[in-house]
Amino acid sequence: MALAMRALQIEDDGEDHLSHADFAKIATLIGNEAGIRLPPAKRLMVEGRLRRRLRALQLTSFDSYCDYVFRKDGLKQELPYLINVVTTNKTDFFREPEHFELMRAKMVPELLQGRAGERNPLLKVWSAASSTGAEAYTCAMVLADMVKEGGGFRFSILGTDISTDVLAQGVRAVYPADQIVPVPQSMQAKYLMWARKAGVRPDTRIVPELRRLVQFHRLNLMDEKYPFDRDVDIILLRNVLIYFDKADQAKVINRLVGHLRPGGYLLLGHSESMIGTSIPVRQVAPAVFQRV
Template sequence: MPLPSGGHSVPMPEHDRLSERDFGRIAELIGEHVGIKLPPTKRLMVEGRLRKRVRGLGHQSLADYCHFLFDGQGLASEWVHVIDAVTTNKTDFFREPTHFEALEEQVVPALLARHHGPEPRLKLWSAACSNGAEVYTIAMVMAEIAARRTLRFSVLGTDISTEVLEHAARAIYPQAMVEPVPSALRQRYLMQGSSPSRRNEVRIVPELRRMVRFGRLNLMEPRYAIDRDVDVIFLRNVLIYFERATQEAVVSRLVDHLRPGGFLFLGHSESMIGSNLNLRQVAPAVFQKS
């Protein structure tokens, strides 16, 4: 969900630029409803992102599109596409790999010690899942653990962008993107494309896809329609794009969905956010609820 740190845009004709007023209105909406700040330095980036949508709808210019949004009652139907256009979803398989080592070696054993019954079930949630790489990484780690002992698990992935959620549900990725996946796990959980057009792509195996589900969620909402007995929540490298008050509000809401003894994973650059709440740090950027 975060915005990129920069990028290069092809200069556009002056008549096909966002006016200061239109950019301000878009930035205000994104800030209020998504929590991400769009400073003036992002104006060229936003223009470039919206032009594809402008062409797709048949508008003549960005000015026409903004007139449709703000003066022609188009915002209600177009809002989700505006969000998709101006937010970027950057993630990788096994990103910050020490977190997945902690999940396997510390977190899951601690959770299983608390769960009673012959077949414990763990719920894991990637709260800003982007294209699904983090969700399927979690699922691979959990499937490896489940192969060694009796255990059921499910992984939920949520994001504000409908476009990346569709990508995540398809579970098809470029070959280069899965290079961080250990070779043994690639053999077990990835299928190589067989047709000429798919030779450089892989897909997550059906057995693993059945362990995950995806849904749309805006972290700025005051309440989340999510179970309140989640064992593990991942929210990494997203909070850095929010203002401090928003960061703490989002983390507080997430913690409300953790069962006692549950764990929250933040990005390594975000660990101070978790330190300000009633959480016990158990590993770098990994916190446990009392």
Template sequence: MSGALARASSDAQNAVEPSWVDGHDRLRSRDFQRLATFIHGYSGIKVPPSKATMIEGRLRKRVRALGMRSLDEYCDYLFQRDGLAAEEIHLIDVVTTNKTEFFREPEHFRILAEDVLPRIMAERRVSARAPVKVWSAAASTGAEAYTIAMVLAEQRRRMPDLVGVVYATDICTDVLGTAQGGIFPAEMVSPVPPEMRSRYVMRAKDPASRLVRIVPELRAMVQFGRLNLMDASYPMDRDLDIVFCRNVLIYFDKPTQLAVLRRLCDHLRPGGYLLLGHSETLSGFDLPVRPAGTAVFRRS
């Protein structure tokens, strides 16, 4: 082979072959930056270079699912062959973090039961039977939404006029599918108090099964749907009593946090409650809410 042909062959091979390090397909820096920019613009989630290895590992699942050879081919499909529109939901599904637990940050559910719900019922100006509307705005696999539903159901035993509805949304379609089924590993419901577990969690008939399911009457209280908090407006009622948006703002930069919080507040009725994660703060933000507890705020 002549030198010119050898160079041409080498150039052609380099143009189609992916980057490999230690036997693993790796993202080129340009493609990582493109992905990070898209993810931030679409979902508000910051993806620093330190997350590159994590993103590579998760995207390899999509590479395999699409029958592609490499991350290079996948990125070419996204950015050179107009595949982004068809792939964006799947892309967001694989890069989002979905940590969730029943009764996570339990102080919030004590406040909900002992303070917030009794106060809401005492202040009702319309029919006492009007539903208390609660939104779990980053629902993941549904543990938070079902925990809220358990608290509502428990308090209805004490306040018969209390009727609750829980709206549960997330940007990730995969976790919403799990949430709607209401089926979880048995160990996941261990934080649920025993009396509530006996009322609201069903064990499988097979004693060897390690799965449990939320009871039908509780599942009926929760309405799941996909929603992107980065959207300019939300298809939600504007008279919500309570909004849970916990441990999601930490993934956003300050301008995004403020924009999302303003939209959330727009959907709270006057006197409604906003609950954030214990590590999240409203410090420095001009919002129509005032503190009402640890990471609990009430609309003015």
């Protein structure tokens, strides 16, 4: 039956396709390892993204790829690449800008007020699904402006993601010109460097003084423990939980809240504001929660 189905799929357009059975195996693997749910409607998307990987491995069909992954002990080596392929990495500078306005107007001032006895306190911000780093560097720009305005504090920013590809982009901190359009002109002048020779698609890079304050590390949110500080002031986990089921959402949020200092803030995407009643937080703004 499986062979007949595969033959029928090939006849439709003359190309090899990922079978429903093999897609189900990949979906189960990714769900167990990364918490990302891949419904059947995502099969063609996964297939399209895997074609480049097949070429890199010099494999001629999806059947041979799945044979390599599931039956020839290739899983351990291939899993990071497979996760990179299926991960959706949508990010923008100043995405959901009201969160950054609230950070400047309320969150940071109140956090600093609670630490008034400390000299030059260190604020810690964690972008928990950082993708290519746009969110982390947006936070860095906002906080750097506040420091320049006499904020009297230091800051460090951690960006984590499961995809090694996007983490490498975050470390490099180079972005196409069209991606930095949402960055205010005043910040572009202070925090971005332009290539001397503008090409067809000019790029810009975050200035070194901000790059030094942002670190990137790989993290699977499905891990039982996160090897990071437990006195974080602000954690951003925006537009990620939609890819997890309800049980995994609750586990991830509970683990992240455990890394917030009392009074610290958790920021979710606006479509992810319902996080349950058993978690020790209170809602202070749309999709913004404070640890109590």
